[in-house]
Amino acid sequence: MNLSSEQAAVRDVVREFAAEELRPVARECDAEQTFPEDVWDGLAELDLTGLTVPEEYGGYDADPVTYAIINEELAHGMLAVATALSVHGLATSCIDEFGTQDVRDEWLPEMVDGRPVGAFALSEPEAGSNPAEMSTVAEHEGDEFVLNGKKQWITNGRRAGVYVVFAKTDRDDPGSITQFLVPADTDGVSVGKKEDKLGLRASDTTTLIFEDARIPAKYQLTEEGRGLSAAFQILTGGRIAIGAQSVGLAQAALDAAVEYAQQREQFEQPIADFQAIRHKLAEMQTKVTAGRLLTREAAQKKAAGAGMETAFLASQAKYFASEAAMDVANEAVQIHGGYGYTTDFPVERFYRDAKILTIYEGTTEIQKKIIARHLLGDDA
Amino acid sequence: MKVLVTVKEVAAVEDEFQIAGTSIDETYLEYDLNEWDDYAVEEAVQLQEAGIADEVVAVTIGPERSEETIRMALAKGADRAVRIWDDALEGADLLDVGAKTAILEKVVEEEDPDIVLSGVQADDDGFGATGVSLADALGYEWAAVVNHLDQDSVESGTASVRRELEGGVEELTDVELPAVLTIQTGINEPRYASLRGIRQAQRKEIAPKTLGDLGLDAAAVENELELTDMYEPETESDATYFEGGPDEAAGQLADLLREKGVGAQ
Ligand SMILES: Cc1cc2nc3c(=O)[nH]c(=O)nc-3n(C[C@H](O)[C@H](O)[C@H](O)COP(=O)(O)OP(=O)(O)OC[C@H]3O[C@@H](n4cnc5c(N)ncnc54)[C@H](O)[C@@H]3O)c2cc1C
Numbered sequence A: 001m002n003l004s005s006e007q008a009a010v011r012d013v014v015r016e017f018a019a020e021e022l023r024p025v026a027r028e029c030d031a032e033q034t035f036p037e038d039v040w041d042g043l044a045e046l047d048l049t050g051l052t053v054p055e056e057y058g059g060y061d062a063d064p065v066t067y068a069i070i071n072e073e074l075a076h077g078m079l080a081v082a083t084a085l086s087v088h089g090l091a092t093s094c095i096d097e098f099g100t101q102d103v104r105d106e107w108l109p110e111m112v113d114g115r116p117v118g119a120f121a122l123s124e125p126e127a128g129s130n131p132a133e134m135s136t137v138a139e140h141e142g143d144e145f146v147l148n149g150k151k152q153w154i155t156n157g158r159r160a161g162v163y164v165v166f167a168k169t170d171r172d173d174p175g176s177i178t179q180f181l182v183p184a185d186t187d188g189v190s191v192g193k194k195e196d197k198l199g200l201r202a203s204d205t206t207t208l209i210f211e212d213a214r215i216p217a218k219y220q221l222t223e224e225g226r227g228l229s230a231a232f233q234i235l236t237g238g239r240i241a242i243g244a245q246s247v248g249l250a251q252a253a254l255d256a257a258v259e260y261a262q263q264r265e266q267f268e269q270p271i272a273d274f275q276a277i278r279h280k281l282a283e284m285q286t287k288v289t290a291g292r293l294l295t296r297e298a299a300q301k302k303a304a305g306a307g308m309e310t311a312f313l314a315s316q317a318k319y320f321a322s323e324a325a326m327d328v329a330n331e332a333v334q335i336h337g338g339y340g341y342t343t344d345f346p347v348e349r350f351y352r353d354a355k356i357l358t359i360y361e362g363t364t365e366i367q368k369k370i371i372a373r374h375l376l377g378d379d380a
Numbered sequence B: 001m002k003v004l005v006t007v008k009e010v011a012a013v014e015d016e017f018q019i020a021g022t023s024i025d026e027t028y029l030e031y032d033l034n035e036w037d038d039y040a041v042e043e044a045v046q047l048q049e050a051g052i053a054d055e056v057v058a059v060t061i062g063p064e065r066s067e068e069t070i071r072m073a074l075a076k077g078a079d080r081a082v083r084i085w086d087d088a089l090e091g092a093d094l095l096d097v098g099a100k101t102a103i104l105e106k107v108v109e110e111e112d113p114d115i116v117l118s119g120v121q122a123d124d125d126g127f128g129a130t131g132v133s134l135a136d137a138l139g140y141e142w143a144a145v146v147n148h149l150d151q152d153s154v155e156s157g158t159a160s161v162r163r164e165l166e167g168g169v170e171e172l173t174d175v176e177l178p179a180v181l182t183i184q185t186g187i188n189e190p191r192y193a194s195l196r197g198i199r200q201a202q203r204k205e206i207a208p209k210t211l212g213d214l215g216l217d218a219a220a221v222e223n224e225l226e227l228t229d230m231y232e233p234e235t236e237s238d239a240t241y242f243e244g245g246p247d248e249a250a251g252q253l254a255d256l257l258r259e260k261g262v263g264a265q
Helices: A005-032 A037-045 A064-077 A079-098 A101-112 A227-263 A275-303 A307-341 A347-357 A364-376 B035-049 B064-076 B097-111 B130-138 B151-155 B195-203 B246-259
Strands: A117-121 A137-141 A144-155 A160-168 A177-183 A189-194 A205-216 B002-006 B009-013 B029-033 B055-061 B080-084 B115-119 B141-150 B158-164 B170-176 B179-183 B206-209
Touching: A005 A037, A005 A064, A005 A079, A005 A347, A005 B064, A005 B195, A037 A079, A064 A079, A064 A227, A064 A275, A079 A101, A079 A117, A079 A144, A079 A160, A079 A177, A079 A227, A079 A347, A117 A144, A144 A160, A144 A177, A160 A205, A160 A227, A177 A205, A177 A227, A227 A275, A227 A307, A227 A347, A275 A307, A307 A347, A307 A364, B002 B035, B002 B097, B002 B130, B009 B064, B029 B035, B029 B064, B035 B055, B035 B064, B035 B115, B035 B151, B035 B179, B055 B064, B055 B097, B064 B080, B064 B195, B064 B206, B080 B097, B097 B130, B115 B130, B130 B141, B130 B179, B141 B151, B141 B170, B151 B158, B158 B179, B170 B179
Parallel strands: A117 A160, B002 B055, B002 B115, B055 B080, B080 B206, B115 B179, B141 B179
Antiparallel strands: A137 A144, A137 A160, A144 A205, A160 A177, A189 A205, B009 B029, B141 B158, B158 B170
């Protein structure tokens, strides 16, 4: 793919940053379940915390292709950081897209500088694949909204200073889902349990609890009832980002496998000489390339402003690239044999991390549901 | 105050490569900004951020391809760049120190900077001489292998520098401006270019110049050196096994390293 000289330069710098600053801390952060906050400050210095913010607020306002490239390169270094950043990007996208001038002025410049960190709170304990079943409510009282309910699986839950929260304004009306901005220090907002996860362990995933949390009415971001369609609109871009992160992680696993296969000798020859291993590598490479091209195609469609077509491709990219990442990471462990099953090599982390890609921001099953619906033109 | 930084795009060979005659084919090469120059650019940008330098100009001798590399210097904060290239340079398989000096001398005369920062050496051809040779040609003062520059001193017209000598000895020198300082790695911590810096750099000027534009002709850059051969030396590896417990083995390793010159003070 032909990149502009600006895109190529951005790729080179982010690639170097990921190799120099992310990869070296990935293992320890995973083992200790800590987020590398100083790396986050480094991301901010590179302007990466302002990717989805217009230049007038100091943001970089990345075009969709550049956004995909950046997500790929960061995930090559460390998926947990790439995910945390892309969720911050979802939050800034929402505030920019739906906030009033006042709200944008209040929050965006500081979020561009890296803090407060943003979070995106859609999922609930009883509403995952079908967020329309959510039960969190935000009741209008005078010039305030009063929030009650619980959100689940919130990336950056502890780190965030501001949440974009989806809630119903009428507890009996499923069509009343609306998007709000909730500062983390609002009375009545608390961060609950931090999940102990299979992978992505450096990223904090928590519950959020709202108990009579009052926010000013100006923090209502969308019109009443427009929250869910706004979420899906923003998540289309999010899915391209997850597709790109999948490609980055898969590439990292492939790179590790190629290197190992050339070094490891059995039967007095490098295991890379065995056809069984060569075929694995060839399959892995093909999946990486296909995932990348599909993701870039979705990004290009988004850049061209093709709404429906973008959503269709974004789901294909997310589905294919995330499953490819799972397959490639699995084979990378296999190529490493017993060594791949230990923390002495990074492939076991790639393998554990890869699994989340097929789950969050819409599971594989949900992506297929979306793709088939486009294809068949029905509403099933 | 104006700072001129000389930068060079250097070629690095991939793990596997082949030498054909006296050159290595393009397919085995990757290009990047010379490591030492990265530190020189950072030093210049820091002078600018401290309000001491008003303008930072990067200059390179290189083909169009090298614009990608020099643009990184612009992304990190240099204001504009000058790139010299010419058909007469295209054919040469080697550009020696004399030729580079002749070209850069003309650029310095045109730009009239207060300080010229160059890298100590270039990663690829490693002459390690261009900066000092340039100073000599210009009649400027110079300091080589600078690993600290006192920014405040620069404002007063004298650069107080620290130079790294062999065996871990360091020397403080005052150099009157205008001067050429050749910058050693480690003098600062080069920043990553920011994304907005990269975007701004796309709009910054890289002025292309030919030898003619500088008032030079092909004869001025004729080489006095001739590249006669290029080969990979035979490598031999030597493994030493230390016997004994951890303490004993560590002691032996320390002795060996000291013997090889590591950690000499
Ligand atoms: C580490 C992590 C981080 C996350 N970060 C965030 C975040 O920042 N913000 C946020 O809002 N959410 C976040 N999530 C939530 C994530 O998006 C949900 O977990 C996901 O949407 C699935 O919902 P669920 O877990 O309730 O699974 P369920 O919806 O209960 O799904 C269970 C299974 O049923 C399948 N299934 C469900 N419905 C259908 C159907 N109609 N047809 C076929 N199969 C179906 C699913 O594919 C899945 O296999 C995160 C999750 C994790 C694990």
